[in-house]
Amino acid sequence: MTPNIPENTTAGVPAAAAAPHITVEGFDSPIPEIIDLDAPRDGVPLVIETQSGLERCAAAIAAGTGPAGVDAERASGFRYGQRAFLVQIRREGAGTWLIDPEPFGNLGIINDALRGVEWILHAASQDLPCLSELGMWPDKLFDTELAARLAGLPRVGLAAVIEQLLGFGLAKEHSAADWSTRPLPEPWLRYAALDVEVLTELREELIELLQADGKLEYAEQEFAAILAAGVAPPRVDPWRKTSGLHQIRDRRQLAAVRELWLERDSLAQKRDVAPGRLIPDSALVAAAKAMPATVPQLLSTKGFHGRAAQREAPRWLRCIAAARDMEELPPLHLATNAPPPPRVWADRDPEAAARLATARPLLQAKAEQLNLPLENLLTPDYLRRVAWRPPAEVTEDAISAELLALGAREWQVDLAAPLIAGAFLNPQPLPPKEAKPVAAASGQ
Numbered sequence: 323m324t325p326n327i328p329e330n331t332t333a334g335v336p337a338a339a340a341a342p343h344i345t346v347e348g349f350d351s352p353i354p355e356i357i358d359l360d361a362p363r364d365g366v367p368l369v370i371e372t373q374s375g376l377e378r379c380a381a382a383i384a385a386g387t388g389p390a391g392v393d394a395e396r397a398s399g400f401r402y403g404q405r406a407f408l409v410q411i412r413r414e415g416a417g418t419w420l421i422d423p424e425p426f427g428n429l430g431i432i433n434d435a436l437r438g439v440e441w442i443l444h445a446a447s448q449d450l451p452c453l454s455e456l457g458m459w460p461d462k463l464f465d466t467e468l469a470a471r472l473a474g475l476p477r478v479g480l481a482a483v484i485e486q487l488l489g490f491g492l493a494k495e496h497s498a499a500d501w502s503t504r505p506l507p508e509p510w511l512r513y514a515a516l517d518v519e520v521l522t523e524l525r526e527e528l529i530e531l532l533q534a535d536g537k538l539e540y541a542e543q544e545f546a547a548i549l550a551a552g553v554a555p556p557r558v559d560p561w562r563k564t565s566g567l568h569q570i571r572d573r574r575q576l577a578a579v580r581e582l583w584l585e586r587d588s589l590a591q592k593r594d595v596a597p598g599r600l601i602p603d604s605a606l607v608a609a610a611k612a613m614p615a616t617v618p619q620l621l622s623t624k625g626f627h628g629r630a631a632q633r634e635a636p637r638w639l640r641c642i643a644a645a646r647d648m649e650e651l652p653p654l655h656l657a658t659n660a661p662p663p664p665r666v667w668a669d670r671d672p673e674a675a676a677r678l679a680t681a682r683p684l685l686q687a688k689a690e691q692l693n694l695p696l697e698n699l700l701t702p703d704y705l706r707r708v709a710w711r712p713p714a715e716v717t718e719d720a721i722s723a724e725l726l727a728l729g730a731r732e733w734q735v736d737l738a739a740p741l742i743a744g745a746f747l748n749p750q751p752l753p754p755k756e757a758k759p760v761a762a763a764s765g766q
Contacts, residue, residue: 359490362515364417366508369408371422376431379411379419384435386416389464391442391521394449395501395514402594406452407501412518413439420514423456424504430457440464442521444480446548454553463545466521469528472537472544474693480517487527488520535693543731559656561587565603570610576652578610578645585641589634600630601638613642660703661710668752671710676752678709681745685738692737700738704728708742718743 370379383390390413394406401407409429412418423429441460443449445467453459470478477483481492496513503510532538557563561583570576583606590597605625614620617635620642621627631638661667667675682705689696696702704725713720722739730738 356485356489356491359484359492359516359519361512362418362519366512366515367418367420369420369422369506369511371425373426376421376426376429379421380431380435382416383411383413383419383432386413388414389440389442389522389525390416390436391518392449392453392460393443393514393517393521394452395499396452397500397502399498399596399598400500401502401596402590404452405455406449408506408514409453409456409458410514410518411436412515412521414522418515418518420511426456428457433458437461442466442525444483444517444521446545450548451553460549463549464525464528464541465545465548466524466528468544468548469525469532469541471698472541472694473528473531473535483528484520484524487531488523490520492516537692537694540731540733543733547729547731559652562656564606566607569607571654573651573654574645574648575610575613576654577648578613578642579606580652581641581645582606582609582638585637589630589637600634601626605631609638609642610645613646614639615643661706664706667710668755672752673749674710676749677712677746678706679752680749681705681709681742684741684745688737688741700725700730700734701728704730705738705742709746712746716743716746721746 368375370376390411393410395408395410396404397407398404406423409421409423409432410418411421411432421429421432436458438461440462442464444465446463446465450459466483467478467480470483475483475486477486479494481494484490484492493513493516496510499510501510506514528541529538532541561580564579564583567576567579570579582601586597586601586606590600593600602625605623608624609620609626612619612623614623617639620635620639621631626635626638661674662670664675664678667678685700685705686696689699692699707728708721708724713724718739721743722735725735725739725742726732
């Protein structure tokens, strides 16, 4: 396919898009006409699905220069789990490669080819887990989505950032497609290749913005923290994330949700299908609340329709029966060391509420001054935890130690700790609570 990108380029970027309008404070360049990025400059590559092809791919990538743009496509909502069904890599001198991971148990050969190479990903936390399952993990990272947040861009989706900084229009119509489809349609492959087409150029523009604002070190610390954290461990009691679980107020009904969720998960894994395609979460909660005892009762429960509901009805009824006869019931809530919701602080601990109410506006003002989101200046949970249980002696050093222990980065601590310490040492009194109106007595 002939690429639809003009030959007159600067660092691989079309000249017409070389000076996009940048809305970040301190930059004000003319807005160019947006160029639709609708075909890769080298054409749509063939999908690698053989060992010999994988070896050619690894050799080409290893011989390339500079950082590598990396992306992965999953089949969320279609298949069980979050594994990758396509991996895209582009590196200067190597071109773009599309790899089907399914024929290979592991992509370690690609990981070896990228040793010491900086990977460019957009929203790395979404793709790193599935890449890790394939034996891939970067030695160095540049996350364009996180960099865009730190740079203060108003929109941080990949298409939006590319448009703002490079002047390209990037279609995203296949982002929610079933990437387990085989063979993958040519328009999907074109879309996948375009996702890594200009990541190197995007990285360069973001570095320029971050350097201009003195934030490049912030970004580097954030990227290093992502790599150091690794893949999150499996969630404890993942069934407790069932959508709508807050409606359950009875422990036996909660046990029914658990039994139904675990059975659905087991069946979904066996069939390699997303659990929600068998039975939606809302149906699990509805069945737990109704506790039906017969197939007709179950199938009349809201959400229990379709092939999996009817064919597997006895399976679901066994789960509900097991919960009905269960002696050891799960607790409604797990023990946690997290602070209570801030809305109740004024009643439970007015001093903690005053600390939080004083510190939060100071951090918000600092975030606005730096032109970055408040949650990137400091994770809100960290502030709540240190406000609820401050160190015995409130000093800047003590607050710094608490924040570092919670996981804050050095740059965040340097900016936030002085503000928090000052707020805690001089908390502003809470406004008086308004008295609730007293209803008139009957007959008056």
